[in-house]
Amino acid sequence: MKKVNLFIFGFLMALLVGTNVASAFEVSVYGRGIPSEEIYQGKSNFFVDLGMHSITSENWKTALDKLDKVVILPNQEDIKNIPAIEPLGVPVIVSDWKGADTDFPVLPSFFYHENEHTLEIFNWSSDFPDMSFIDTARKSIEKENPDQILMIVTEKNAQFIKDQLTPFQEKTEWIIRDEVSENFVQNIDIPEKPVIYFFFSSRCPICRHLKNDVTPPVFEKYQDQIKVIYLDYVISAHYEKLVLLEETWQVEHKTSVEIFSDAGYVASEDEKTINEQIEELIQKTLALSNEEKKKTQTLFTGKIEDLIFNRFKGFTPWVVAGAGVLDGLNPCAFATIIFMVNLLMAIGHTRRRIFEIGIAYSLSVFFTYLLMGLGIFHIWQTLSAYQIISRVIYGVMASVLIIFAILSIKDAIQYRKDKKETEFSMGLPKSFRIKINQYLKKSFSEKKLIVAAIFSGFVISLLEAGCTGQIYLPTIMYIARESTSLRAFFFLLLYNTFFIIPLLVVFLGVYYGSQSKALVNFGRKNILFSKLAMGSLFIVLSILLWQSALS
Template identity: 30%
Template sequence: MKKLLACLLLAAASALAARTVTLDYFFQQGCEECARVNALVLPMLAERFPGEYELRRHDLNEEANYLKLVEYQERLNVASDDAVCMIVDGSRYLGGFAAIDRGLPEAMERARRLPAGSASPADAPPDRERLHRRAEAFTISAILTAGLLDGFNPCVFTTLIFFMSLLSLSRIRGRRLLAVGGVYCLACFCTYVALGFGLFHILKLFSGYQVMRLGIETVLIALLLLFAFLSFRDAWRFRRSGRSGAVALQLPERIRNRIHAVMRSGLKFHYLLAGAFTVGVLVTVLESVCTGQVYLPALVLMSREFGAGSRWFGYLLLYNLMFILPLLLLFLAAWRGTSMPVFLNWSKKNVVAGKTALGCLFLLLAALMLL
């Protein structure tokens, strides 16, 4: 009897001594793995460890929560970027549904046995500079590459060469050519940013609906794989035939004729710079049928990775600066005296390389969306 009483007292003392385990749960709206954690792991946790833990939810679409996660990852030397993660007592990182599902019960048992006061929640305000360095390390090269290749898109390049040939026929040279080129590029930049801004916010509206988000990403991945195949096929066909008609991924004839008509009309404006700006706006909108093949998947990635706060807008501007760079270089070359035949020959010689690079970019974007 005394032994039984002693055991009961010991169990009661252990229960009183057991401390509350802190669980920091980081998630994103519309995340498939997050939905599985909510549906499978959290009910298990409530049933198996009732009243023994404090669950602190952190939506990663809020910048303060993203900063807190970065602080944890830096302190715990975690290099992975998981869509969902859970941190036990500020010292054990579980990233992804599989790791949380397998490791959380054992982590809870171990944390409960630790003496009170041993947890290290790391609630200190995070370092914003650390966040920016971390984000740039993962994104800047991809954004630069996608924007630059989009700017070298044959749709954009051939359209610009046609516009410059019209300027040459109109005897617009020297400083006037530089001014027209600058205004045209500015119009393209502003229009492309505006298109991206609108599309980005439309995508963010869908991001909270898991089925719609997954549907959009699935369709885009399928399209990217199709575009990659067509780009590689275009490169192979053009290399064999040398004919532009062998290229499948190009502006439809109707849209191309419409662009040419817009350019001719723009040069008839009473104020040349106003005409150049109007041409830039309208041509960018019409060309988006072709350039959107790269732009839209890039925007989907930005909305998924940089939706918190306003960080995404800086990356949007960076993408568009790289997009506009080839256009600026082409106008500068024309201003310095490069003739149209040189541009046409260069464009023709680099169709295979450009199509191959675009195919590789499509595959890269599809792979990033699958992660």
């Protein structure tokens, strides 16, 4: 017996998103008899079949075939008819039935999506459901946070389930199966809130700061009146929607963060004014009547791909290269390579090894961004485990830089006290540095250190990117992913080449600067100033890394 393709059906339902042009959408629930033809011509968006029809499976199949969007919530007697209905591909939900084998299409709950709102449906067929199923339902509701819940229960299990799911009572509609009459039909209105689309890039620190730290208060103020949808336009489908909305509203000055509703848009990166602009947009949106609402479906009748390709044709190599250089001004990447060079110099590594490790790190950044541009590593950025690892790495580096700062300041204090000229050692005694170097040489071969540099470049590149290029880069990435355009791939290479230029300048500046006789002589003649300046630099870099670790 083949399984009903529940996941494909659910995915297709998830695509049925549009604009909030009404205050509610309607779901029709029926049972104990196939409803009359009138139900098919009604305004219902979706149908829930409770079964218990007392008809043959063939007649049931014929009735279901007339409905485009329907889910079956059978009782335990109906389950024997499911194999005959299975070829229709209609999802079947039994939230508390384990089944004798895995062939039966049992699913804990079903999600129906309409106009960016979600209805989660549960079907409790057993009078005494296992507590593990209740826990599964609770976790699902907490995770997905549906706008409305439909619970189909029995007379005996109703109170028990209500008691266990008390926190969700306010948005739950209950239907007791035993009380369902012959030819039962009930229409349920699912309330809709005006939708606010918040477009951002997960690769952009400014975007993440605005999304996570700056704008939440204004959205929380109106959380009972609006629904905020966050869309990362690094994902091609989200970028298509962003371009569509930009075309609809004729957005001229594009930014890395853009917010849309039926009343207009906000395009801003200014954390001082963005909340004021968002609140004004929300108030305009709430004041709209149904007739005044501007549909987010654009009047553009062609393909969205054509819009994106036309945008891409307007790019020039100089614009792309400039965006790459500006985005390459990444403090966290700079802090990391300065940290690595100074650590290796402090413990006495050779110039050749330091150069190789710095180049390996820079090339790792280049190729990671290139592969990300082709969409290869995007999923990694959404993994919680990856986020934790990134935060730990930043936290460790920030802590070590603080230690460096303390040791540099200690060096300065010691020099002021003794007036004795010393080599720059960050306070580490020569014997201690020799021991550390011996340990590293014993534990880490040159290849292992290079691998560590490559890994560091990879992890930091996944977490950090600039924001200037988010106006251009998503278009280039989209074309490179969705077509075989050599021009798009060339632009991607060009962007990433210029992206690492600032990083290489910083690395080579630190590397050659440390060997410059003029700088060395200046440092020796101004030891107190040099050590205090170095300590201050380490403190600033540590703060930057801590900000990234905590944001």
